[in-house]
Amino acid sequence: MQHIDQMLFGLFLLFAAAKLAGEIFERLGQPEVVGEILAGLILGPHALGWVHSGEFLDAIAQLGVIVLLFSVGLETQVGDLRKSGIAATRIAVYGATLSMLFGVGIGHLAGMALTPSLFLGTAIAATSAGVTSRVLSDMGALSSRPGRLIVPAAVVDDILGLLIFAVVYGVGRGSVHWEYVVIALVSAVAFIAIVAIGGAYILREHPRILHRPQIKEGPFILALILCLGLSALASRIGLAAIIGAFIAGVIVAETREQNDIDQQIKPVYAFLVPFFFIVTGMKADISAFADMHLILVGLGITFLAIVGKVVGCGLGALREGKDVALAVGVGMVPRGEVGLIVAGIGLSQGILDARLCTVVVMVVIITTIVTPSLLKRCITRVTG
Amino acid sequence: MQHIDQMLFGLFLLFAAAKLAGEIFERLGQPEVVGEILAGLILGPHALGWVHSGEFLDAIAQLGVIVLLFSVGLETQVGDLRKSGIAATRIAVYGATLSMLFGVGIGHLAGMALTPSLFLGTAIAATSAGVTSRVLSDMGALSSRPGRLIVPAAVVDDILGLLIFAVVYGVGRGSVHWEYVVIALVSAVAFIAIVAIGGAYILREHPRILHRPQIKEGPFILALILCLGLSALASRIGLAAIIGAFIAGVIVAETREQNDIDQQIKPVYAFLVPFFFIVTGMKADISAFADMHLILVGLGITFLAIVGKVVGCGLGALREGKDVALAVGVGMVPRGEVGLIVAGIGLSQGILDARLCTVVVMVVIITTIVTPSLLKRCITRVTG
Numbered sequence: 001m002q003h004i005d006q007m008l009f010g011l012f013l014l015f016a017a018a019k020l021a022g023e024i025f026e027r028l029g030q031p032e033v034v035g036e037i038l039a040g041l042i043l044g045p046h047a048l049g050w051v052h053s054g055e056f057l058d059a060i061a062q063l064g065v066i067v068l069l070f071s072v073g074l075e076t077q078v079g080d081l082r083k084s085g086i087a088a089t090r091i092a093v094y095g096a097t098l099s100m101l102f103g104v105g106i107g108h109l110a111g112m113a114l115t116p117s118l119f120l121g122t123a124i125a126a127t128s129a130g131v132t133s134r135v136l137s138d139m140g141a142l143s144s145r146p147g148r149l150i151v152p153a154a155v156v157d158d159i160l161g162l163l164i165f166a167v168v169y170g171v172g173r174g175s176v177h178w179e180y181v182v183i184a185l186v187s188a189v190a191f192i193a194i195v196a197i198g199g200a201y202i203l204r205e206h207p208r209i210l211h212r213p214q215i216k217e218g219p220f221i222l223a224l225i226l227c228l229g230l231s232a233l234a235s236r237i238g239l240a241a242i243i244g245a246f247i248a249g250v251i252v253a254e255t256r257e258q259n260d261i262d263q264q265i266k267p268v269y270a271f272l273v274p275f276f277f278i279v280t281g282m283k284a285d286i287s288a289f290a291d292m293h294l295i296l297v298g299l300g301i302t303f304l305a306i307v308g309k310v311v312g313c314g315l316g317a318l319r320e321g322k323d324v325a326l327a328v329g330v331g332m333v334p335r336g337e338v339g340l341i342v343a344g345i346g347l348s349q350g351i352l353d354a355r356l357c358t359v360v361v362m363v364v365i366i367t368t369i370v371t372p373s374l375l376k377r378c379i380t381r382v383t384g
Numbered sequence: 385m386q387h388i389d390q391m392l393f394g395l396f397l398l399f400a401a402a403k404l405a406g407e408i409f410e411r412l413g414q415p416e417v418v419g420e421i422l423a424g425l426i427l428g429p430h431a432l433g434w435v436h437s438g439e440f441l442d443a444i445a446q447l448g449v450i451v452l453l454f455s456v457g458l459e460t461q462v463g464d465l466r467k468s469g470i471a472a473t474r475i476a477v478y479g480a481t482l483s484m485l486f487g488v489g490i491g492h493l494a495g496m497a498l499t500p501s502l503f504l505g506t507a508i509a510a511t512s513a514g515v516t517s518r519v520l521s522d523m524g525a526l527s528s529r530p531g532r533l534i535v536p537a538a539v540v541d542d543i544l545g546l547l548i549f550a551v552v553y554g555v556g557r558g559s560v561h562w563e564y565v566v567i568a569l570v571s572a573v574a575f576i577a578i579v580a581i582g583g584a585y586i587l588r589e590h591p592r593i594l595h596r597p598q599i600k601e602g603p604f605i606l607a608l609i610l611c612l613g614l615s616a617l618a619s620r621i622g623l624a625a626i627i628g629a630f631i632a633g634v635i636v637a638e639t640r641e642q643n644d645i646d647q648q649i650k651p652v653y654a655f656l657v658p659f660f661f662i663v664t665g666m667k668a669d670i671s672a673f674a675d676m677h678l679i680l681v682g683l684g685i686t687f688l689a690i691v692g693k694v695v696g697c698g699l700g701a702l703r704e705g706k707d708v709a710l711a712v713g714v715g716m717v718p719r720g721e722v723g724l725i726v727a728g729i730g731l732s733q734g735i736l737d738a739r740l741c742t743v744v745v746m747v748v749i750i751t752t753i754v755t756p757s758l759l760k761r762c763i764t765r766v767t768g
Contacts, residue, residue, distance in 0.1 A: 004442075004625065005620055005625075007443050008446070008615050008616040008619055009616040011612055011616075012613045012615075012616045015612060019605050023597050023598065026598050027598060054439075055387075055438075055440055056439055056443045059388070063395075213407050214410050214411060215406050215410050215416055216416075216522070225396070225399060225403065228395055228396035228399060228400075229396045235392055236389055236393065241388065264650070265651065266651075267601065267604055267648040267649065267651050267652050268652055268655055270604055270608070271608055
């Protein structure tokens with residue numbers, strides 16, 4: 001009973017504070033999501049300490065980002081994906097490569113050994129599909145030209161990040177399992193191709209299939225089962241769960257119920273998605289900001305992380321025109337889960353020290369907080 | 385990562401199985417909720433063992449029952465509550481008293497000491513507001529005459545159950561803290577009166593208040609914050625969280641947005657509520673059913689638990705006519721959380737032995753599985 005009591009109180013406090021902060025940011029013309037991150041940061045264990053993270057909050061945050069990518073998928077057409085696939089891959093590869101090079105380079109210049117430099121590079125290589133999608137979704141810009149490039153590029157980027165990590169992790173342990181890397185790449189491509197194209201085909205050919213169940217909210221429940229199932233499957237074969245959730249959304253988007261399910265996922269989104277951003281904020285240790293030297297190093301690496309994506313991804317999207325290229329570059333800036341995971345594993349294996357790990361968290365927080373406002377301006381410039 | 389992987393897989397498996405079982409039951413003309421309980425029972429740790437309960441599942445189940453009672457509250461009018469308050473209290477008191485007497489009596493006849501007998505009585509005294517509300521909601525019978533009596537009676541019953549437990553727990557420890565019991569009773573009544581009547585008054589006088597926020601889904605988010613906040617508050621002052629959730633629903637029902645919010649809570653309900661019933665099923669240890677003697681004792685006590693509510697609550701509702709009285713009596717039969725909590729504490733304090741504890745779980749499972757079909761028939765007889 002005591003336990004449930006605390007759980008409820010924590011949920012209430014975080015949700016109310018996040019929404020209050022979101023409301024303030026919204027009124028200031030800033031993105032709501034920044035308010036949510038800051039609310040988590042302020043109430044979290046490293047600042048006020050009113051709410052502590054735990055198994056339950058982490059799980060709710062994961063469910064939140066799954067619901068987020070599912071609803072992003074719901075607004076994505078398979079046809080669009082096929083059209084923008086090559087451009088998205090180019091954007092992802094350029095941006096991740098340049099960011100990685102910057103990270104390894106600065107590690108080398110600072111006199112670090114190869115392995116920790118590689119870890120640092122990997123940690124800042126991958127874009128957070130979550131933050132980017134949320135900002136686009138809040139602006140209603142998922143189907144704008146930059147939106148149609150950023151979302152698939154962020155998904156490809158997530159896969160790339162996991163592949164790079166597999167290689168770097170092998171280097172760290174003294175042996176790279178190339179066969180594992182190849183298997184991971186093949187299974188990622190196969191998973192997406194078979195599931196997305198096959199699933200969409202089945203649902204398009206059998207438009208009444210979602211109406212088969214007689215239980216209440218049948219189509220919505222089948223969509224949820226597909227979302228949970230593909231997320232679990234993607235996670236199990238070594239991909240990120242959110243890739244499965246995104247594909248589930250893309251599949252459901254091919255059905256006639258797309259619009260109904262899009263309406264029904266909105267309240268679930270409103271309840272669960274904020275927890276992903278709140279929990280991200282809770283992970284930030286702001287006490288590190290008292291160390292001037294660390295701040296400077298952090299700001300320097302953050303700067304390179306931003307330049308890496310704006311220039312790398314922007315070059316990848318240059319054929320679309322300068323304004324779109326800039327919007328895409330900025331949209332790919334935010335770092336997230338992959339960076340935190342790489343830093344966490346690097347720390348636990350003794351490859352990165354605690355201070356470098358804090359720097360990675362700083363990169364995640366700053367890029368995530370800075371991007372939404374910038375992206376909003378860039379997108380407005382494109383869509384007018 | 386491993387952790388999230390297992391969490392997602394467990395969620396997927398439980399949700400898919402519960403909905404499949406629910407669909408089968410629905411097609412057989414039986415209540416969907418029974419399928420959900422059985423799915424949990426079969427996949428759970430005591431049968432197939434494919435999914436194990438843990439902090440996260442327990443918390444999701446609690447969120448589920450909170451959303452359930454919130455949406456029941458949303459379909460309840462404050463005016464109705466005021467009208468049926470006295471009848472509901474009479475129904476709750478008669479039913480809980482008779483069930484308690486049966487429990488204590490059978491303990492006495494079996495040669496048990498006073499304290500364990502009192503624990504047994506308490507464990508079978510309180511109705512589960514969750515099961516009853518879910519069945520009424522599935523049938524669309526929340527606003528039928530029996531529905532309007534059963535829901536408030538189940539809420540009063542929950543408060544009664546907690547009060548009785550406070551007394552019995554004191555007896556078990558050798559001293560009853562009557563001042564605690566009085567404080568609990570007063571705070572329960574004050575909480576409900578102040579919050580429900582005051583909150584509903586404020587929202588009725590300021591009909592635009594829910595539209596103040598500029599963030600997306602503003603009114604729905606304010607309603608969720610109210611629901612989480614009152615649940616946490618009710619839980620903190622020693623009431624059940626679901627009482628706070630119910631009152632939050634009753635308050636929101638007074639606003640113009642009642643209809644919109646009712647529509648928006650439905651998808652959240654579809655996702656979260658089943659987990660409450662799945663987790664209830666997972667707690668059942670069916671290996672106990674191999675012990676013939678235990679089965680007979682369990683069936684005997686279950687029989688008395690059913691008679692206690694049908695006769696007790698039926699007598700309390702007799703002025704409404706025989707058919708309504710029968711429906712109310714049957715509707716109050718299911719036992720749930722309170723019984724499991726009392727049995728759990730009795731076991732951990734060495735007052736109840738493990739076998740008697742299993743009997744209480746048996747009462748919970750059987751009454752919960754048996755009631756929905758019976759209630760469906762009784763309600764149909766009343767509403768025609």
